[in-house]
Amino acid sequence: MKIEIFDSTLRDGAQGEGVSFSVEDKLKILTALDNFGIDFVEAGTPASNPKDLEFFHEAKKLNLKTSKLVAFGSTKRKGLSPEEDEGCNALLSAETDYIVVFGKSYDFHVECILQTTLEENLYMIFDTVKYLVGKNKKVIFDAEHFFDGYKANKNYAVDTIIAAEKAGAETIVLCDTNGSCFPDEIAFITSAVCGITNTKIGIHCHNDTGCAVANSIAAVRRGAVHVQGTFVGIGERCGNANLSTLIPDLQLKLGYACVPEEAMPHLTETAQFIAEVTNIRLARNLPYVGGSAFSHKGGMHIDGVAKDPKTFEHIEPEKIGNERNILLSEVSGRSALLSKIKKIIPDFDKNDEVIIRLTDIIKSLEHNGYQFEAANASFELLVLKELGKFTPFFEIVDFEIVSTFSALAKATVTIRVGDKVETAFDEGEGPVNAVDKALRKALEMFYPVIKKMWLTDYKVRIINGSAHTAAITRVLIESNDGKHSWTTVGASDNIISASIIALTDSLEYMLYKENAHGNN
Numbered sequence: 171m172k173i174e175i176f177d178s179t180l181r182d183g184a185q186g187e188g189v190s191f192s193v194e195d196k197l198k199i200l201t202a203l204d205n206f207g208i209d210f211v212e213a214g215t216p217a218s219n220p221k222d223l224e225f226f227h228e229a230k231k232l233n234l235k236t237s238k239l240v241a242f243g244s245t246k247r248k249g250l251s252p253e254e255d256e257g258c259n260a261l262l263s264a265e266t267d268y269i270v271v272f273g274k275s276y277d278f279h280v281e282c283i284l285q286t287t288l289e290e291n292l293y294m295i296f297d298t299v300k301y302l303v304g305k306n307k308k309v310i311f312d313a314e315h316f317f318d319g320y321k322a323n324k325n326y327a328v329d330t331i332i333a334a335e336k337a338g339a340e341t342i343v344l345c346d347t348n349g350s351c352f353p354d355e356i357a358f359i360t361s362a363v364c365g366i367t368n369t370k371i372g373i374h375c376h377n378d379t380g381c382a383v384a385n386s387i388a389a390v391r392r393g394a395v396h397v398q399g400t401f402v403g404i405g406e407r408c409g410n411a412n413l414s415t416l417i418p419d420l421q422l423k424l425g426y427a428c429v430p431e432e433a434m435p436h437l438t439e440t441a442q443f444i445a446e447v448t449n450i451r452l453a454r455n456l457p458y459v460g461g462s463a464f465s466h467k468g469g470m471h472i473d474g475v476a477k478d479p480k481t482f483e484h485i486e487p488e489k490i491g492n493e494r495n496i497l498l499s500e501v502s503g504r505s506a507l508l509s510k511i512k513k514i515i516p517d518f519d520k521n522d523e524v525i526i527r528l529t530d531i532i533k534s535l536e537h538n539g540y541q542f543e544a545a546n547a548s549f550e551l552l553v554l555k556e557l558g559k560f561t562p563f564f565e566i567v568d569f570e571i572v573s574t575f576s577a578l579a580k581a582t583v584t585i586r587v588g589d590k591v592e593t594a595f596d597e598g599e600g601p602v603n604a605v606d607k608a609l610r611k612a613l614e615m616f617y618p619v620i621k622k623m624w625l626t627d628y629k630v631r632i633i634n635g636s637a638h639t640a641a642i643t644r645v646l647i648e649s650n651d652g653k654h655s656w657t658t659v660g661a662s663d664n665i666i667s668a669s670i671i672a673l674t675d676s677l678e679y680m681l682y683k684e685n686a687h688g689n690n
Contacts, residue, residue: 173426174341174396176210176310176372177203177413179404179444180225181242184214186404188450193225195447200229202447203401204237206440207429208413210310212240212270212398217260226264236430240310241266245273245298248286252301262305269302271295272312272345275330276319288326292333299337310396311339312374315347320359331367341370341396346385349378349408353388364393372396375411377403382411387419390426397428401444402452402459414441415457418490438491446650451627458490467497467543476509497543507532514550515557528556539633539642539661539668547656547679548672554682563681564613566674567591571601571666579604587616602628602669609670613677623680626650630665647672651680 180196183189191199196213203211213229214222229239241264246255253259261269273295274280280291299309311334313319319327331342344360356373364371373389373396375382386397397420403412414437420426421434441459445452454462464487466472474481479494487493496509507529511518531552532542542549554560565586573579581604584593594612598604606625613620627648632641644661645668656679660671 171426172395173390173420173428174209174370174372175413175417175428176212176240176396176398177208177401178212178374178398178410179203179400179402179448181212181214182406182410183400183402183404183448185406186409189404189448191448193221193228196225197228197232198447199444200234200237200239201232202440202443204232204234205433206436207236207433208401209236209238210240210268211237212242215242215260216264217243217257223260223263226266230265238268239266240268240270242270242272245271245291245294246301248284248290248294252298255298258298258301261302262307267308268310269307270310270312270343271298271302271334271339272314273298273330273334274315274319275313275327275345276315277323277326279315279319292329295330296333296337299334299339303338308340309334309338310341310343310372312343312345314345316344317346317351317355317359318348321355328363328366331363331369335367335369339369341372342367343372343374343396343398344389344394345374346376346382347374349376349382351375351385352379352381353384356385357388357392360389360394361392370395372398374398376406377408377410377412380408382409383416383419386411386416387424390420390424402441402448402450403456404448404450412456414438414459418458418485422485422489434489435491442655459492461495463487464492465495465497472496472509495546510546510549511553514553515559524556528553531556535661539644540659541644542659545646545657545659545672548658548660548675551675551679551682560682563587563617563678563685566609566670569605569608569670571605573601573604581605581608583608583612585609585612587613590616592616601666602673605666605670606673609673609677617681619684620677620680623649623651623677625676626655628669633661643668645669645672647676649676649680654683656680 179199184191200211214225216223241261243257243261246252246258274284274291277288280288302309313331316327334342371394373386373394375385399411399413399416401413403409417428421428438459454460464483466475471482567584567586569583571581577599578597579601580597582595592612592615594608596604596607596611598607610620625647629646631644633644642661642663643665646657646659648655648657658672658675660668662668
């Protein structure tokens with residue numbers, strides 16, 4: 171059975187705290203959603219700002235393969251005809267085939283917010299939908315606060331969607347706008363609605379009780395065939411139903427058809443791309459697409475996965491483009507180390523004595539503040555060095571940092587590449603930023619590909635705080651080249667030294683990967 175997927179990242183998602191899309195950002199995300207096979211992309215409110223109007227103009231130039239662009243707006247204002255209403259005419263100016271109109275289905279909101287009569291609200295819904303349908307638009311009616319309205323005044327809530335249906339709405343979407351419902355409520359009410367209307371029913375859930383995905387699934391199981399959400403769960407307050415969880419739940423677990431089968435292995439990279447454009451970090455514990463979704467740390471778990479991944483994994487990570495991650499820590503043993511080495515070097519001999527040597531090295535480094543659990547790139551470099559399979563791309567000969575009480579710091583870095591020496595100077599917001607910029611400037615003389623890389627996260631942790639200012643500092647640096655991200659670690663009793671160790675590993679790792687693919 172086909173379930174229509176409707177993504178509202180560019181509209182409802184844009185209302186999330188700290189989220190702001192440029193026109194270029196919106197076009198990038200629209201293209202990514204189209205490539206993934208999303209049916210509908212709600213892209214903004216033409217009546218609200220010039221940026222959305224510009225976006226709709228630019229989006230028409232794209233050759234979308236699967237996604238239908240949707241404009242979003244409200245019913246006409248009370249006392250006006252649709253022809254007189256600026257918002258209705260702005261919706262037409264977007265020139266999309268599909269339009270979402272939201273209207274009040276909760277009597278309390280009609281009287282409190284619209285400050286009009288219940289009867290007038292029904293006319294506002296009917297007239298608006300009929301007007302847009304008469305302009306050859308396909309209308310999706312979002313019944314705002316429907317579930318709360320149904321619980322408060324069932325008959326009136328139903329009257330609002332019947333008004334939209336009689337006016338010609340193609341789909342009626344039941345909205346849990348406050349995110350206050352639970353799956354049993356959603357299931358009961360959706361089932362009741364599906365029994366009294368012949369129009370397609372959709373579901374739109376917010377996550378204020380943490381139930382948005384579960385509520386959406388409950389609605390689908392009771393007859394909804396159209397599901398709305400945002401790809402990485404962003405949106406008002408606690409966000410919307412997370413489509414990167416909901417789509418594989420519906421398609422891989424429950425057998426519904428949501429996106430083309432060949433698209434599913436691109437789920438994780440699509441989520442990562444959208445998060446990057448949105449300038450947010452994907453939570454590592456997100457189902458399916460999170461960095462920890464297929465991570466294993468306990469010795470028994472690692473041993474089980476080594477024998478058969480099904481022992482501790484509910485699906486194969488490759489199905490959704492993620493990967494298994496074996497974590498090294500004090501609770502994992504030699505089997506974990508072997509598993510990680512074989513991931514780097516598939517034909518590695520498990521009886522090689524390097525296992526013993528590496529085990530001792532890792533224990534010693536962790537005793538001195540290192541932690542490789544979240545720093546796979548540093549671990550990979552360590553293994554390659556111990557196996558004699560890595561040649562450093564550069565050496566830091568010297569560095570000097572001048573920092574004052576102001577945020578601005580100055581750094582001079584001298585590096586050696588082969589028999590050549592290069593010195594570079596730069597300024598930055600703090601000493602680490604200054605060293606990073608100076609080091610890159612020197613390296614770019616030899617490796618221009620460094621320009622593609624940037625730091626996405628920088629974490630500092632004091633390991634033994636009882637030592638006060640002489641405490642060991644651990645630094646984790648996450649880097650990205652637009653396609654991949656990786657994390658490196660450094661530890662020292664000097665925060666600058668720890669940062670430079672992690673930064674050097676990050677740069678070396680990128681150069682190694684580029685060289686391995688013949689790109690440097």
